Amino acid sequence: MSGPMVEIRNVHKSFGGQQVLRGVDLQVTQGEILVIIGRSGGGKSVLLKHLMGLLKPDQGEIMISGQEISRLRGRELDQLRERFGVVFQGGALFDSLTVFENVAFPLREKTRLPEEAIREKALTLLKQVGLADMGHKYPAEVSGGMRKRVALARALTMEPEVVLFDEPTTGLDPIMVNAIHRLILDLHRRVGFTAILVSHEIPEIFGIADRVAMLHRGAVVEAGTPEAIQASTNPVVRQFITGDPEGPIQPD
Numbered sequence: 001m002s003g004p005m006v007e008i009r010n011v012h013k014s015f016g017g018q019q020v021l022r023g024v025d026l027q028v029t030q031g032e033i034l035v036i037i038g039r040s041g042g043g044k045s046v047l048l049k050h051l052m053g054l055l056k057p058d059q060g061e062i063m064i065s066g067q068e069i070s071r072l073r074g075r076e077l078d079q080l081r082e083r084f085g086v087v088f089q090g091g092a093l094f095d096s097l098t099v100f101e102n103v104a105f106p107l108r109e110k111t112r113l114p115e116e117a118i119r120e121k122a123l124t125l126l127k128q129v130g131l132a133d134m135g136h137k138y139p140a141e142v143s144g145g146m147r148k149r150v151a152l153a154r155a156l157t158m159e160p161e162v163v164l165f166d167e168p169t170t171g172l173d174p175i176m177v178n179a180i181h182r183l184i185l186d187l188h189r190r191v192g193f194t195a196i197l198v199s200h201e202i203p204e205i206f207g208i209a210d211r212v213a214m215l216h217r218g219a220v221v222e223a224g225t226p227e228a229i230q231a232s233t234n235p236v237v238r239q240f241i242t243g244d245p246e247g248p249i250q251p252d
């Protein structure tokens, strides 16, 4: 396949009178790990929802391996979504299903695999995220970090080509943050998906990203390698990555 895996072209989105995205341009190459940073409320989750066709742009285009997704409907959209794995902000597990059943759920819903194959696959995934012994527990009975890992395992069950992670580590202790990052890197190496990850973990994300893109005022102000972003002379980028309260970005 040639061309970018994901191409976002001039995407605009408003809610009521509020302009959230004002011309986002971004390309994601197949197999790369792209990390999106930017202020809380800046539209990062909204942008991810556009990639899955959960929201439609007011203007602009989103191409997934050359297919314009806002034109897709019904079955075509379902087929496209099957190529995505998603770790939602907050995890979004099914509370009434065990950890094991959460991971097995996509296999039961979307495949006709026999029970034995489903069990084997779900167990393999749970092992990969270090939760082989936790399958019988309910989400409320495991820690926040474990829930994030369950969400990660569930996102990978259908062997997606693209995995979207919306703040997969927010609210976790520093050791767990690094453990999850290492897990993402490890799974990425083994499975080879394209990853788009929204994160506030600065500086940790510089250790896992191939590229970092900063969203500000509804547009990408800069995208580049971790080295380039860390050496950026753009005052907005500099202020954000150093967390300086003084600068062009004003706290609300």
Ligand SMILES: Nc1ncnc2c1ncn2[C@@H]1O[C@H](COP(=O)(O)OP(=O)(O)OP(=O)(O)O)[C@@H](O)[C@H]1O
Binding pocket: 015, 020, 038, 039, 040, 041, 042, 043, 044, 045, 046, 047, 089
């Ligand atoms: N469905 C919706 N209807 C109306 N407004 C929305 C909707 N979804 C998001 N918004 C608004 O869009 C803005 C961006 O929200 P978004 O969730 O994308 O922020 P974010 O960058 O992900 O922030 P955080 O880092 O806190 O998760 C917010 O002001 C939010 O209130």
Ligand SMILES: [Mg+2]
Binding pocket: 044, 045, 046, 089, 166
């Ligand atoms: Mg968000």
